[in-house]
Amino acid sequence: MYKSAHFSEYNAVNGVWDEMYSDNSSIRDHYQRVIEYLSKESTDNLNKKEDLARRLFMTQGITFTVYNSGEGIEKIFPFDIIPRIITASEWNFVEKGIKQRLTALNLFLKDVYHNQFIIKDGIVPIDVIYSCPHFLREMYQVDVPHDIYVHIAGIDLIRDEHGAFYVLEDNLRTPSGVSYMLENREITKRLFPDLLPQCNVRSVTEYPTILYKNLLALSPRQISNPTIVLLSPGIYNSAYFEHTTLARLMGVELVEGRDLVVNNHKVYMKTTTGLQQVDVIYRRVDDEYLDPLVFNPTSVLGVAGLMSAYRKGNVAIVNAIGNGVADDKAIYSYVPDMIKYYLNEEPLLKNVPTYQLRNADEREFTFANINSMVVKKTNGSGGYGMLMGHAADEQEIEDYKKEILKDPRNFIAQPTISLSAAPCYIQGMLQPRRIDLRPYALCGPDGIEIVPGGLTRVALKEGSLVVNSSQGGGSKDTWVLA
Amino acid sequence: MLSRVAASFYWLSRYIERSDGILRMMKINYNSSQDAVREFTWEPVIRIYSGVDQELMRTLDNDSRSVLTYMVNDKSNPNSIINMITLARENARSVQEHITRDLWQCLNEYYHCVKDDGLVPRLQNEDPITALDTLIRQIMLYYGTAEVTMERGQGRSFMNIGKYLERSIQAVDLLDVKFGSVTDNPDLLTDTTYWKHLLQSIGGYELYLKTYRDGIEAQSVMELIILNTDFPRSVIYSVNNIHRYYERLKNESNLSSYRDIAFQIGKLQSYIQYSSAESIRQIGLHKFLTQIKHDLFAIGISLNEHYFANS
Amino acid sequence: MPEFKIQHITRYTYDGMVRDSANQIILFPIVDANQDVLKHDLTITGNPLVDTHIDYYGNEVGSFTYLEQHNRMVINSEVLVVTHAKELPSETTPAATQWQKLSALQNIVPYIDFLKHDYFDALPDLIAVIETEKQAEDTPYQTALRFCEYVYRNFEYLPGVTTVETTIDEVLQLKAGVCQDFAHLLVLMLRLLNIPARYISGYICPNHNGMRGEGATHAWAEVYLPDYGWLGIDPTNNCIANETHVRLAVGRNFSDCSPVKGVYKGSWGHKLEVKVSVEYKDQPTAIIDAEKLPSNSFIQATEAEEFSTNSYQRYKEAMLLQQQQQQQ
Numbered sequence A: 001m002y003k004s005a006h007f008s009e010y011n012a013v014n015g016v017w018d019e020m021y022s023d024n025s026s027i028r029d030h031y032q033r034v035i036e037y038l039s040k041e042s043t044d045n046l047n048k049k050e051d052l053a054r055r056l057f058m059t060q061g062i063t064f065t066v067y068n069s070g071e072g073i074e075k076i077f078p079f080d081i082i083p084r085i086i087t088a089s090e091w092n093f094v095e096k097g098i099k100q101r102l103t104a105l106n107l108f109l110k111d112v113y114h115n116q117f118i119i120k121d122g123i124v125p126i127d128v129i130y131s132c133p134h135f136l137r138e139m140y141q142v143d144v145p146h147d148i149y150v151h152i153a154g155i156d157l158i159r160d161e162h163g164a165f166y167v168l169e170d171n172l173r174t175p176s177g178v179s180y181m182l183e184n185r186e187i188t189k190r191l192f193p194d195l196l197p198q199c200n201v202r203s204v205t206e207y208p209t210i211l212y213k214n215l216l217a218l219s220p221r222q223i224s225n226p227t228i229v230l231l232s233p234g235i236y237n238s239a240y241f242e243h244t245t246l247a248r249l250m251g252v253e254l255v256e257g258r259d260l261v262v263n264n265h266k267v268y269m270k271t272t273t274g275l276q277q278v279d280v281i282y283r284r285v286d287d288e289y290l291d292p293l294v295f296n297p298t299s300v301l302g303v304a305g306l307m308s309a310y311r312k313g314n315v316a317i318v319n320a321i322g323n324g325v326a327d328d329k330a331i332y333s334y335v336p337d338m339i340k341y342y343l344n345e346e347p348l349l350k351n352v353p354t355y356q357l358r359n360a361d362e363r364e365f366t367f368a369n370i371n372s373m374v375v376k377k378t379n380g381s382g383g384y385g386m387l388m389g390h391a392a393d394e395q396e397i398e399d400y401k402k403e404i405l406k407d408p409r410n411f412i413a414q415p416t417i418s419l420s421a422a423p424c425y426i427q428g429m430l431q432p433r434r435i436d437l438r439p440y441a442l443c444g445p446d447g448i449e450i451v452p453g454g455l456t457r458v459a460l461k462e463g464s465l466v467v468n469s470s471q472g473g474g475s476k477d478t479w480v481l482a
Numbered sequence B: 001m002l003s004r005v006a007a008s009f010y011w012l013s014r015y016i017e018r019s020d021g022i023l024r025m026m027k028i029n030y031n032s033s034q035d036a037v038r039e040f041t042w043e044p045v046i047r048i049y050s051g052v053d054q055e056l057m058r059t060l061d062n063d064s065r066s067v068l069t070y071m072v073n074d075k076s077n078p079n080s081i082i083n084m085i086t087l088a089r090e091n092a093r094s095v096q097e098h099i100t101r102d103l104w105q106c107l108n109e110y111y112h113c114v115k116d117d118g119l120v121p122r123l124q125n126e127d128p129i130t131a132l133d134t135l136i137r138q139i140m141l142y143y144g145t146a147e148v149t150m151e152r153g154q155g156r157s158f159m160n161i162g163k164y165l166e167r168s169i170q171a172v173d174l175l176d177v178k179f180g181s182v183t184d185n186p187d188l189l190t191d192t193t194y195w196k197h198l199l200q201s202i203g204g205y206e207l208y209l210k211t212y213r214d215g216i217e218a219q220s221v222m223e224l225i226i227l228n229t230d231f232p233r234s235v236i237y238s239v240n241n242i243h244r245y246y247e248r249l250k251n252e253s254n255l256s257s258y259r260d261i262a263f264q265i266g267k268l269q270s271y272i273q274y275s276s277a278e279s280i281r282q283i284g285l286h287k288f289l290t291q292i293k294h295d296l297f298a299i300g301i302s303l304n305e306h307y308f309a310n311s
Numbered sequence C: 001m002p003e004f005k006i007q008h009i010t011r012y013t014y015d016g017m018v019r020d021s022a023n024q025i026i027l028f029p030i031v032d033a034n035q036d037v038l039k040h041d042l043t044i045t046g047n048p049l050v051d052t053h054i055d056y057y058g059n060e061v062g063s064f065t066y067l068e069q070h071n072r073m074v075i076n077s078e079v080l081v082v083t084h085a086k087e088l089p090s091e092t093t094p095a096a097t098q099w100q101k102l103s104a105l106q107n108i109v110p111y112i113d114f115l116k117h118d119y120f121d122a123l124p125d126l127i128a129v130i131e132t133e134k135q136a137e138d139t140p141y142q143t144a145l146r147f148c149e150y151v152y153r154n155f156e157y158l159p160g161v162t163t164v165e166t167t168i169d170e171v172l173q174l175k176a177g178v179c180q181d182f183a184h185l186l187v188l189m190l191r192l193l194n195i196p197a198r199y200i201s202g203y204i205c206p207n208h209n210g211m212r213g214e215g216a217t218h219a220w221a222e223v224y225l226p227d228y229g230w231l232g233i234d235p236t237n238n239c240i241a242n243e244t245h246v247r248l249a250v251g252r253n254f255s256d257c258s259p260v261k262g263v264y265k266g267s268w269g270h271k272l273e274v275k276v277s278v279e280y281k282d283q284p285t286a287i288i289d290a291e292k293l294p295s296n297s298f299i300q301a302t303e304a305e306e307f308s309t310n311s312y313q314r315y316k317e318a319m320l321l322q323q324q325q326q327q328q
Helices: A029-039 A043-060 A088-112 A127-130 A179-189 A205-215 A240-250 A308-313 A335-341 A361-366 A394-406 B003-036 B043-050 B054-060 B064-073 B081-093 B099-117 B118-125 B128-149 B154-184 B186-192 B191-201 B205-212 B218-227 B237-248 B252-273 B277-285 B285-306 C094-105 C123-133 C140-154 C167-174 C181-190 C308-323
Strands: A063-068 A070-078 A079-086 A152-159 A167-173 A228-231 A251-257 A260-263 A267-272 A272-279 A278-282 A316-318 A372-377 A411-415 A421-426 A431-434 A439-442 A447-450 A456-459 A473-480 C003-025 C035-044 C051-056 C062-064 C071-085 C197-204 C218-224 C231-232 C239-241 C245-250 C260-265 C272-278 C300-303
Touching: A029 A079, A043 A070, A043 A079, A043 A179, A043 A316, A079 A088, A079 A179, A079 A421, A079 A431, A088 A152, A088 A167, A088 A335, A088 A439, A088 A447, A127 A267, A179 A205, A179 A240, A179 A473, A205 A228, A205 A240, A205 A278, A205 A439, A228 A240, A240 A251, A260 A308, A260 C062, A267 A308, A267 B003, A421 A456, A421 A473, B003 B043, B003 B064, B003 B081, B003 B128, B003 B154, B003 B191, B003 B218, B043 B054, B043 B064, B043 B154, B054 B064, B064 B118, B064 B128, B081 B099, B081 C051, B099 B128, B118 B128, B154 B186, B154 B191, B154 B218, B154 B237, B154 B285, B191 B205, B191 B218, B205 B218, B218 B237, B218 B277, B237 B252, B252 B285, B277 B285, C003 C197, C035 C062, C094 C140, C123 C140, C123 C181, C140 C181, C140 C218, C167 C181, C181 C218, C197 C231, C218 C245, C231 C245
Parallel strands: A079 A473, A228 A251, A228 A278, A278 A316
Antiparallel strands: A063 A070, A152 A167, A152 A439, A260 A267, A267 A272, A372 A411, A421 A431, A431 A456, A439 A447, A456 A473, C003 C062, C003 C071, C003 C260, C003 C272, C035 C071, C051 C062, C197 C218, C197 C245, C218 C231, C231 C239, C272 C300
């Protein structure tokens, strides 16, 4: 066992799965080599590395923008230099589990917008679907290329005290953060030269190549050089950096809604030499804003008439429109049933127990046990609008209950899950902090591919369970060992 | 190239060029205000960049420090440096994957220089010329970086068209305002300090001295600023460059749009080229300048329609 | 077997040149056992290619774009429709059985969509009204007629007092509105009692003058009655909507059925004028030239908000807000 200055204080949290330490306080095999490497580095050196990381992020402009009274402030997403390590066998399991889940979710989307077998057979209650604001009747009977709805998924995973993987959320609309997976790896290469190959860490650099290949395969026009664009809300979006990164890495045009126009049910981009037909749109604009003619009429981010071009199959849109019905938090509880129903398989990844507040008895139960519950909005994301029962005061709880009663369908509750912990380099010492994992799965005509890695988000505040960047979260490089 | 991207290149340059013009103007005018305490007025400068506004003139009260702060740091002034650089930077940000990282960093630095909390105190309490020089240097750095690093493609053409269009409009405005004052006050016509000052604000004093050996005369000043092809801030020099960079946009797929604007630029170019100090005097300087300005604006409008998809 | 010749003109006039317009029209009368379309001529400024599809509710929806600069757009729809009166419910089933049958529809497509309502502030007040108005022994049919009359008697028909964006809360407060508001309100009241109810847009074609809703597009409600099917009731005129009501579209509410909507680029305000005229078989025809119609001959006319000076700022604000939309 290695004990250098920055390790002496590491105290694994009781009753929490620690990624580095096993129960008897010994370092797990897959962390050995990294710890050995780190032990040889002085605190001074590690501080320098931390500094270098921060500088690299800043100068390379890897920032997100936070708006405050109309003025944009660029911030970096805090980065912890110690990688999070996943063994080959753990990854194998996660990969299989996500593929299984995604296969079922894709079948569900196709079904719910066509024959609705799953509703007729009573597997998913009809009112959960029909009351979901993201169930878009505009998508009914619309055929999408290769029947793929979810081309890009970010599945959020957490581990309980026994190390078992749970799915916390399926992100099937416009999952973000993949650029941090790529950038974090680039930074690690600079911080710890030669360590990656020594540890047999699998590469993540293929992500843009696979995504581009999949986008290309969706082109409705069978031409050698179809036009693929990345549709961004624009420079004020917090993920704008990611949009430019992905566009650059794939060599596709970064466009905004005002660059596109629909004519006779085909989409064109406005160029200095006239209109150029667009075949595939990787959009990072939400459904609601995508077509002001069909959805939110006040949208200035979308393209009027896009839905008609899409319906006619003249343009492919990634991810498909209407996916929100599958990653709604009220639908989430039925995903294991979907897997059984469509695939006739037992789900590999577990679901966190979820209470549907539209059901009176589950609502009562939740209210009675609110201190050990997390209550979430069914259509929320980014850690906004949540109630953390254990941390909220009485007034907050009362106010939140009132909100719930206005429209209980919009809320679910889950028991507070104890996320696993991983060592982080904080104030010159290694300290355990809670983490989650978001691998990115790409679904194309050849099947589902998951780049070995993902975004590990970390709650940098001691004791905190919220990993969202908006709530003081950071990230780590994520290593999957070969 | 996307129309919006082309438009961003064009506007990025126009804002940078305008900020350059304003800063140089501020510097020289401040300097002159130190020479001639009583007669000096900021009125023409304000008129060029903020129009005729009595209320504003009263508020600023011809106080150099107030004018400097207003022109550099006042967010309510649409043409203040802070607004110019913010707009320039936003345009650059939306075409970030089309410009070099070096250029982006230059702009970013310029932006942070203007946003620096120390700037206003320096303008108000210390030597303002030092403060203005810091900013002017940022722009020179920007132009150098653009020249050295930017790919020689369409983007750069739109950048240069924007730059020279803005520059020619500024030269025209400056002449119009300065000569306009002569109508009200004919004594100015023979006031050499007045003309020297004008030449300095546009950076043409030294060239003037080399070109015209018999002292400063209004007629020659006008000739230099409009017709001298070697003077980088003359109207004809800018229009020649608009023409030069526009020609590079010639492309098979939009020939009719191309010809339309090429004709407008060519016509304007010939109009100026085949003018002389004498012919301008016959037409009347104000009328002449008004015509040129009208044509420059028309070119801008046509670019917007044919290349920028009205974005 | 009435036969109607209906001309429906929609005219947009813009204050300046606009372009890149994209539009959606639901102007194709429903074809079923009670209604047939003999002829339909549709002419649109610029002769764009209109593509049609059947939407989720079974309506035929057309869409078209018009990119070139323009300062007016006219959609002229001339349609020859024949209607057949539908026999009214005979009401042989006992009331209790009928209510039972309705409650079994709650979780069945398509009724589920016509039983849902969103939360609004005055919900408890409206429930109280329903409790007072409903009669214990009434059948669903009788309830529908009773509520129809309630809306008719208690709400004033005041064209112009509301817009397409007026909420139910506002209508309840105003105690006034137009056909669209009345249809919304009636639909909502019926849904609260578990009677499937849907919104209908169309034309009213009485063979005597004086019905409300003439000269423009009309709206009413349809209720689902056990052992019968859908029945139209018109709270604006307090009558059954039968062979004198020509149906264009069905949906949950107005926005599912909006006859004409469009989006364009250009920072200009616009004026929208709508005129519907109905002629009967064997009457002399006098088709109107849609392009030349003077403004004062339109019944529905709305001016969009004045955009002029601050439209750019508004656009920038919307841009700034929306671009900051949450990311997953």
